[in-house]
Amino acid sequence: MRVEEYGERSLQLAGWDVHLTTYKLGDVYHCKADNVSPGAALARTTGATRDEAELKAIERAQQLLGKTRRRVV
């Protein structure tokens, strides 16, 4: 099998830059959310549609990013 409909895009969640990678593999859409800096994986989700997979990844990433504390230095 091969990846289809591969796409990447950036957005802001909870004040942080996030990178979404979405593609279709077989009948399933996969989505991976990374923080842009440094580029660590936040969420990996699947769905029957692109929107469903991305929504799950965004929700999970938002939960995690919302817990990140910024300190004054």
Place this chain on the structure above:
Amino acid sequence: MPDYVHPEVLVSTDWVARHLDDANVRIVEVDVDSRAYDEGHIPGAIAWNWQEQLCDRVQRDIIPAGTFEDLMADSGIANDTTVVIYGDNNNWFAAWAFWQLKIYGHNDVRLMNGGRRKWLSESRELTPDVAAVQPVRYKACAPDFSIRALLPEVMAASQAGTALLIDVRSPEEFSGEILAPPGLPETCQRGGHIPGARSIPWGKAANDDGTFRSYEELKRLYGAEGVDGSKPSIAYCRIGERSSHTWFVIKYLLGFENVRNYDGSWTEWGNLVGAPIEQGAGREK
């Protein structure tokens, strides 16, 4: 990869596609998130789990020589096998695995330039099938710890300037504004960086498609921070995988001999009683 000092340690996705059936090539996927392999991987590739197979599972350390030999043997890797490693997140843990293979003296190990991301973006073949492997015999070399920095060497570098310290984390981690990458658990007591360290985030060495920047671009990037091969250097991050990526760039793509990876990194230094730290953007350079 003609412009790098050691182009032989990098292969392209095209090269891998042409060698899927090469009996002397073993392709290994090493991901931050090991579920990626299960989703689909390069046909014939096996997977190593960095937490379970590339770390000592009792004390914090790289895997011992005997465990390394077992891993290689069980993976069907003989001493003369060409090992091609790739993974997610721009080859972070692929580079970590590469570094350990070099510690134990494996001769022919290479990274797939661009990693898993590039393979996927090019719509190349994937399979969910786990490759069948015939175990072989493997003998590790005596460990080469000249490419690893431990705490005393890092202390000396910070206090006496015996080596350049390169912090490859994000600017926010370097300054101490955050204690871990956004969204990940905080794994240290304090934020900041090792006194004297230069901030050169790992990602500056990568293109948008995950491949490495050209030799000239890398030379300019590191040279601007004084990393020109005239002095030993030590790369560190939070747990040692992002710094493996930078170590690979400096040692093989730029060809500077004396560079080490400090795998203790900030989770060691930032938790160490009595260790000095700096916060903020760092010294004027």
